[in-house]
Amino acid sequence: MKPSHPTVNLPASKTPAQLDQAIVWHPYSSITNPASAYLVERAENCKLHLADGRQLVDGMSSWWSVIHGYNHPVLNQALRDQIEDFSHVMFGGLTHRPAIELCQKLVEITPQGLDKVFLSDSGSVAVEVAMKMALQYWQGKGKPDKTKFACLRGGYHGDTLGAMSVCDPITGMHKLFSQTLQKQHFIEKPHCKFHEDCSEHDLQDARTLLRNNHQHIAALILEPVVQGAGGMYFYSPDYLKQLKMLCEEFHILLIADEIATGFGRTGKLFACEHAGISPDILCLGKAMTGGYMTLAATLCSPSVADGVCSSGSGAFMHGPTFMGNALACAVALASIKLLLESNWQTKVLHIEKQLDRLLSPAATMSGVHEVRVLGAIGVIELDEAVDMAIIQPLFVDAGIWVRPFGNLVYVMPPFIIDDNSLEYLGSSLLDVLGRYLANI
Numbered sequence: 202m203k204p205s206h207p208t209v210n211l212p213a214s215k216t217p218a219q220l221d222q223a224i225v226w227h228p229y230s231s232i233t234n235p236a237s238a239y240l241v242e243r244a245e246n247c248k249l250h251l252a253d254g255r256q257l258v259d260g261m262s263s264w265w266s267v268i269h270g271y272n273h274p275v276l277n278q279a280l281r282d283q284i285e286d287f288s289h290v291m292f293g294g295l296t297h298r299p300a301i302e303l304c305q306k307l308v309e310i311t312p313q314g315l316d317k318v319f320l321s322d323s324g325s326v327a328v329e330v331a332m333k334m335a336l337q338y339w340q341g342k343g344k345p346d347k348t349k350f351a352c353l354r355g356g357y358h359g360d361t362l363g364a365m366s367v368c369d370p371i372t373g374m375h376k377l378f379s380q381t382l383q384k385q386h387f388i389e390k391p392h393c394k395f396h397e398d399c400s401e402h403d404l405q406d407a408r409t410l411l412r413n414n415h416q417h418i419a420a421l422i423l424e425p426v427v428q429g430a431g432g433m434y435f436y437s438p439d440y441l442k443q444l445k446m447l448c449e450e451f452h453i454l455l456i457a458d459e460i461a462t463g464f465g466r467t468g469k470l471f472a473c474e475h476a477g478i479s480p481d482i483l484c485l486g487k488a489m490t491g492g493y494m495t496l497a498a499t500l501c502s503p504s505v506a507d508g509v510c511s512s513g514s515g516a517f518m519h520g521p522t523f524m525g526n527a528l529a530c531a532v533a534l535a536s537i538k539l540l541l542e543s544n545w546q547t548k549v550l551h552i553e554k555q556l557d558r559l560l561s562p563a564a565t566m567s568g569v570h571e572v573r574v575l576g577a578i579g580v581i582e583l584d585e586a587v588d589m590a591i592i593q594p595l596f597v598d599a600g601i602w603v604r605p606f607g608n609l610v611y612v613m614p615p616f617i618i619d620d621n622s623l624e625y626l627g628s629s630l631l632d633v634l635g636r637y638l639a640n641i
């Protein structure tokens with residue numbers, strides 16, 4: 202019998218929602234003063250069905266990932282088929298077709314020159330892997346002093362310690378840990394916006410920083426063109442192109458974190474394509490499995506791989522237990538095939554047009570700073586942070602799932618969303634926002 206413990210007191214009479222509040226931790230939340238979470242019973246296509254019978258049109262794609270919508274028959278079947286063979290085997294000394302075919306597909310569709318693939322469990326780990334690759338590369342090249350990273354202000358790369366160190370120190374949500382984190386080199390957030398060119402002046406801060414510190418910098422890490430959780434900001438592809446050239450000039454590797462932008466979200470299959478560049482190292486995650494399983498990948502060029510494997514004992518020193526999980530690989534492969542066989546680019550551009558039309562009127566509301574849309578991403582930036590306790594129930598009552606953070610109210614619906622649902626999402630969002638802003 203388990204010893205009884207005075208603080209464990211969970212009577213069976215509690216509802217699932219009460220149990221959730223008592224014992225289940227949610228992202229970036231307090232468990233001693235918990236906010237309520239909505240109980241999902243079923244999800245299908247672009248709709249979430251709550252236990253209380255309400256239906257919500259999904260504006261979030263479950264944080265960029267569910268691009269084909271929920272409960273997709275093709276993805277369901279891919280998992281069923283794989284489960285009948287095996288779900289997982291260790292990746293040390295063993296391999297399998299789902300992993301091989303997935304890696305081959307990733308090499309084929311990602312920007313040119315990224316030929317080697319390291320699979321891992323989540324986006325943050327893929328970033329850790331990328332950072333370790335960069336460090337081992339310079340060890341292999343006889344430059345062990347290159348131990349620091351350059352990064353952009355406004356960037357977000359994950360929640361583990363290494364990844365946190367390259368997130369924006371203020372908007373990155375990790376201020377509390379600043380004493381523990383490695384000190385990295387931060388470049389000003391790019392001023393030139395998506396449709397603008399990038400002048401020498403825009404590049405000044407990056408050039409100065411890289412010129413003065415390149416002996417110590419292993420790599421520059423950035424989210425190409427779209428900064429996600431650090432501010433939902435779209436910057437000039439020209440800036441990215443110029444940064445890539447600076448990296449070459451100063452012998453610094455470029456790590457592109459496409460965990461959020463990969464697989465079509467910005468209107469290109471990968472956001473690097475807006476600038477026509479190939480990074481030395483690329484991180485993928487989120488939409489890779491269509492939001493079904495957690496899986497991430499770090500790709501690198503043969504030259505980076507050579508450097509990495511001429512350091513130390515010749516091995517890359519990372520190997521997660523669930524590396525290459527067969528279920529995750531099988532559903533990722535099915536999701537990528539589904540994407541490539543769909544006319545995704547037309548759909549994303551159509552969503553872009555609709556979001557532009559539906560959200561633009563918000564620009565004239567008092568309290569709205571800017572409205573911007575790129576690909577299947579629509580952002581309304583407010584002057585002040587929203588009060589989640591007020592606005593979240595308003596969205597749910599209106600029948601839409603939108604989850605703002607800080608002063609950013611944004612949507613990035615599944616690519617398969619139909620016109621009626623998209624119209625409903627956009628008009629309800631504006632209606633709620635208008636009422637919210639009028640009453641604060």
Ligand SMILES: *Cc1c(COP(=O)(O)O)cnc(C)c1O
Pocket residue numbers: 323324325326328357358359360424429430458459460461486487
């Ligand atoms: C979400 C995200 C990560 C972290 O991925 P997790 O799977 O949450 O660990 C890293 N980089 C970017 C750009 C992201 O959007």
